[in-house]
Amino acid sequence: MALGLEAGLGDSVLTTKLDAVVNWGRQYSLWPMVFGTACCAIEFMSAAASQHDISRFGAEVVRFSPRQADLMLVCGTISYKQAPILKRIYEQMPEPKWVVAMGACASSGGIYDNYCTVQGIDTVIPVDVYISGCPPRPEAVLDALIKIQDQIRTESVLVDRNKDFKGILD
Amino acid sequence: MNETAIDKIRALFPDIDCKEVKGCIVMEVAPALLEQTMQRLKSYPDLDFGLLLDITAIDYLSYPQPKDARFYVVYTLRNWQKNWLLQVRTPVARPEKGLPTVSGLWGAADWAEREVYDQYGIRFIGHPDLRRILNHWQFVGHPLRKDYDIYKGQICYETDSLEKEIKARLLSKGIDESTMKDINTEMMYLNLGPSHPATHGAIRIFTALDGETIMANVNEIGYLHRGFEKTAENRTYNQIIPLTDRLNYCSAMMNNIAYVKAIETWLGLRITDRAMIMRVILSEFLRVQDHLVCLAANLVDMGGLTNYWYLYNEKEASYDLISRLTGARLTSSFTRIGGMYRDFYEGWEADMAHHLKAIEKGVNDSLKLVLQNRIVHDRTQGTCVLSKETAMTYGYTGPNLRSTGISFDLRKDNPYYHYETFDFAVPVGSQGDIYDRMMVRFEEIFESIKIIRQAMKIVPGGPVFVDDHKVALPPKERVYNRIEGLANHFKLIFEGVKVPAGEWYDSFEAANGELGFHFVSDGSGTPYKLKVRPPCFYAMAGYHEMVEGEMIADAVINLGSINIIGGELDR
Ligand code: SF4
Numbered sequence: 175m176a177l178g179l180e181a182g183l184g185d186s187v188l189t190t191k192l193d194a195v196v197n198w199g200r201q202y203s204l205w206p207m208v209f210g211t212a213c214c215a216i217e218f219m220s221a222a223a224s225q226h227d228i229s230r231f232g233a234e235v236v237r238f239s240p241r242q243a244d245l246m247l248v249c250g251t252i253s254y255k256q257a258p259i260l261k262r263i264y265e266q267m268p269e270p271k272w273v274v275a276m277g278a279c280a281s282s283g284g285i286y287d288n289y290c291t292v293q294g295i296d297t298v299i300p301v302d303v304y305i306s307g308c309p310p311r312p313e314a315v316l317d318a319l320i321k322i323q324d325q326i327r328t329e330s331v332l333v334d335r336n337k338d339f340k341g342i343l344d
Numbered sequence: 345m346n347e348t349a350i351d352k353i354r355a356l357f358p359d360i361d362c363k364e365v366k367g368c369i370v371m372e373v374a375p376a377l378l379e380q381t382m383q384r385l386k387s388y389p390d391l392d393f394g395l396l397l398d399i400t401a402i403d404y405l406s407y408p409q410p411k412d413a414r415f416y417v418v419y420t421l422r423n424w425q426k427n428w429l430l431q432v433r434t435p436v437a438r439p440e441k442g443l444p445t446v447s448g449l450w451g452a453a454d455w456a457e458r459e460v461y462d463q464y465g466i467r468f469i470g471h472p473d474l475r476r477i478l479n480h481w482q483f484v485g486h487p488l489r490k491d492y493d494i495y496k497g498q499i500c501y502e503t504d505s506l507e508k509e510i511k512a513r514l515l516s517k518g519i520d521e522s523t524m525k526d527i528n529t530e531m532m533y534l535n536l537g538p539s540h541p542a543t544h545g546a547i548r549i550f551t552a553l554d555g556e557t558i559m560a561n562v563n564e565i566g567y568l569h570r571g572f573e574k575t576a577e578n579r580t581y582n583q584i585i586p587l588t589d590r591l592n593y594c595s596a597m598m599n600n601i602a603y604v605k606a607i608e609t610w611l612g613l614r615i616t617d618r619a620m621i622m623r624v625i626l627s628e629f630l631r632v633q634d635h636l637v638c639l640a641a642n643l644v645d646m647g648g649l650t651n652y653w654y655l656y657n658e659k660e661a662s663y664d665l666i667s668r669l670t671g672a673r674l675t676s677s678f679t680r681i682g683g684m685y686r687d688f689y690e691g692w693e694a695d696m697a698h699h700l701k702a703i704e705k706g707v708n709d710s711l712k713l714v715l716q717n718r719i720v721h722d723r724t725q726g727t728c729v730l731s732k733e734t735a736m737t738y739g740y741t742g743p744n745l746r747s748t749g750i751s752f753d754l755r756k757d758n759p760y761y762h763y764e765t766f767d768f769a770v771p772v773g774s775q776g777d778i779y780d781r782m783m784v785r786f787e788e789i790f791e792s793i794k795i796i797r798q799a800m801k802i803v804p805g806g807p808v809f810v811d812d813h814k815v816a817l818p819p820k821e822r823v824y825n826r827i828e829g830l831a832n833h834f835k836l837i838f839e840g841v842k843v844p845a846g847e848w849y850d851s852f853e854a855a856n857g858e859l860g861f862h863f864v865s866d867g868s869g870t871p872y873k874l875k876v877r878p879p880c881f882y883a884m885a886g887y888h889e890m891v892e893g894e895m896i897a898d899a900v901i902n903l904g905s906i907n908i909i910g911g912e913l914d915r
């Protein structure tokens with residue numbers, strides 16, 4: 175422990191719950207995998223740039239390799255052509271993992287209610303947090319991040335999440 | 345100008361019916377004469393239609409006036425030097441038999457014909473690789489046919505392998521597997537994308553590599569196909585404006601302007617001077633934004649992250665002006681047919697002046713890192729060269745075309761909104777390499793700023809809307825207090841702006857090049873058909889020509905340098 179705190183503790187031992195300490199670590203070191211397909215991805219770029227600075231929330235290590243990430247941010251429209259790729263990438267991410275659907279398109283198909291657009295990515299993969307907006311403002315991305323952090327706080331390391339999910343491609 | 349063109353064409357093609365529609369010559373050509381006519385249009389030195397802008401089809405199944413055939417294919421051509429625009433219309437009696445391909449004449453026809461096949465099911469005889477392009481390979485039917493239900497989605501379970509295509513491409517370059525065995529090595533196949541940091545969106549770049557050298561490349565697009573055209577057929581003209589935002593979303597407002605300009609041209613509607621200058625200022629401002637994002641991302645791909653902050657932060661700051669003006673940061677939907685949604689806010693001049701200064705500083709800072717930088721030079725100069733001929737045949741426009749040394753810019757060559765009265769230069773490159781493409785964009789930023797500064801000095805007063813309430817919504821006090829006002833409002837909202845029946849093409853110099861709209865109207869408030877001529881689509885169609893023979897790392901920065909925006913590419 176830093177800050178010289180440990181000096182005051184002497185030989186004593188700290189006890190905590192496993193869930194608490196693991197979740198604490200997970201919350202503040204989310205590594206996003208940005209699945210950016212469309213306009214919303216531009217607003218994600220803004221969320222990452224200096225003015226909004228996503229690193230204030232510990233999530234600035236943006237990975238494009240799903241194997242190194244635990245937070246999937248789906249920024250943009252998902253077409254039926256794209257859906258199998260989305261699913262494949264999601265599956266490549268190691269557990270535990272969380273998914274944010276950014277924007278109207280990812281959440282529900284948005285203004286594209288037509289033959290080529292998936293009407294919400296939750297028909298393909300499980301989603302934890304939805305962000306409204308077309309596109310959402312960068313602050314909304316940060317808000318979603320906080321919501322994910324809150325959710326992580328209440329979870330248990332012993333429970334497998336989303337085991338029973340079945341989407342249109344399963 | 346077009347008089348000489350139409351006379352020439354009439355003299356050369358005496359049996360073909362031609363007329364002029366809004367500055368565009370329209371020829372009706374029988375299928376039997378198509379090949380020969382296209383050949384002549386391209387190769388007669390007097391005509392020299394070197395640029396195939398677009399190919400699309402029209403399905404007249406539910407069109408009120410009967411036509412000779414259900415399907416027509418329309419080719420849009422341009423002679424950029426003489427500012428001639430021409431459309432060739434050909435009836436298709438049997439789509440399953442189709443028309444002869446023109447892909448031997450223009451490289452651009454390869455993808456354009458694939459799109460027509462995909463969307464309308466019209467075949468092209470002799471096409472080298474006729475398969476779907478926007479929709480997935482498991483798709484059944486042709487969505488832009490009038491009898492295809494817009495809501496009928498089809499699930500794709502697996503992505504296409506592209507194995508056959510890359511092998512064919514290798515063979516066409518004289519490389520087969522045995523050649524590789526001879527030199528005791530094996531070809532490596534590598535995918536960039538569809539989800540890859542280098543693709544800035546969703547494109548799949550499939551390469552066959554010998555070491556790090558790209559021997560062959562085929563590309564797959566359509567991952568962001570969102571059915572713009574089909575959706576547009578189901579919306580009123582003004583309701584389509586938000587959809588246009590999402591074409592090239594890095595410069596959304598430019599698409600808004602281009603779109604309404606096309607309709608106003610057909611209506612013969614002259615917008616107010618104030619609206620016109622507003623559109624000039626805003627489209628140049630958005631051109632700057634678009635180039636900033638393109639350059640920032642391109643330099644990040646090269647490892648120059650500092651440039652990203654210099655360039656992108658200024659763009660981010662400019663959002664303050666845009667959101668104050670339009671209420672949105674990115675997707676502004678700021679135009680309406682007949683004018684602008686709102687006037688400038690009070691004090692915008694000071695904000696604009698401030699942002700322009702900041703952008704200049706950011707760009708100059710970035711240039712300091714780039715201009716004398718040996719690494720940037722080595723990586724970009726002489727790599728992924730685009731020759732004039734390749735650029736022309738694939739239908740490149742905008743900064744990509746200009747980087748090859750061809751100074752075609754619609755603002756100069758076919759000016760609208762009084763662009764001819766502004767003092768600005770059209771930067772051109774000399775090599776057509778990545779460096780030139782970047783530098784053309786850098787220079788265009790300065791030129792656009794110049795235009796904005798000139799325009800800001802002459803902003804006229806007056807309304808931003810025409811006073812014609814068949815087109816533009818009446819002011820609210822008239823809607824609430826007068827019956828005609830209420831009727832106008834009601835009709836415009838429910839039925840849309842009534843656009844006289846006909847077909848026309850209109851284009852605009854957007855940040856990425858010629859952004860065109862081809863409309864077919866049946867006289868109602870909803871377009872019967874609306875086709876976008878997206879500049880990116882054609883830039884991507886010629887991408888393989890630039891990267892074959894180069895290194896894989898060059899492919900990454902080359903993609904950034906031609907500025908592919910998924911929304912516009914796949915629509
Ligand atoms: S929600 Fe809106 S901004 Fe986001 S991808 Fe969809 S259309 Fe674009």
